[in-house]
Amino acid sequence: MTKYQDGEYNVEGQYGKKSILVKLNLSDDKVKEVEVTPNTLNIPRSLKLQKDFAAAVSEVVVGKPIDEIKLDRLAGSSLTTKGFNDALDKIKSKATK
Numbered sequence: 001m002t003k004y005q006d007g008e009y010n011v012e013g014q015y016g017k018k019s020i021l022v023k024l025n026l027s028d029d030k031v032k033e034v035e036v037t038p039n040t041l042n043i044p045r046s047l048k049l050q051k052d053f054a055a056a057v058s059e060v061v062v063g064k065p066i067d068e069i070k071l072d073r074l075a076g077s078s079l080t081t082k083g084f085n086d087a088l089d090k091i092k093s094k095a096t097k
Helices: 044-061 079-095
Strands: 007-015 018-027 030-038
Touching: 007 079, 018 044, 018 079, 030 044, 044 079
Parallel strands: none
Antiparallel strands: 007 018, 018 030
16 A cells, blocks of 8 residues: 655755755655755865765665665765655655645
């Protein structure tokens, strides 16, 4: 039984004073497509980590049930994953309404 509404969700995932933009397509409770856009423009190291994360995240989450996704560290970034996990929580909340 499907728990979440299918659709495309656009949210901002927060971690500390930074954030990332997450666009996620959800179908049958699974991630069908994901796009992460870096949202840190003035801190070169953070921007690099966000870009590396954005390039790697699809391989890890596409095709997986959204309830089974909880990232710890990806592409050298542990903080960006916190922003992504925050975005997933927001998407799940929106998708249950």
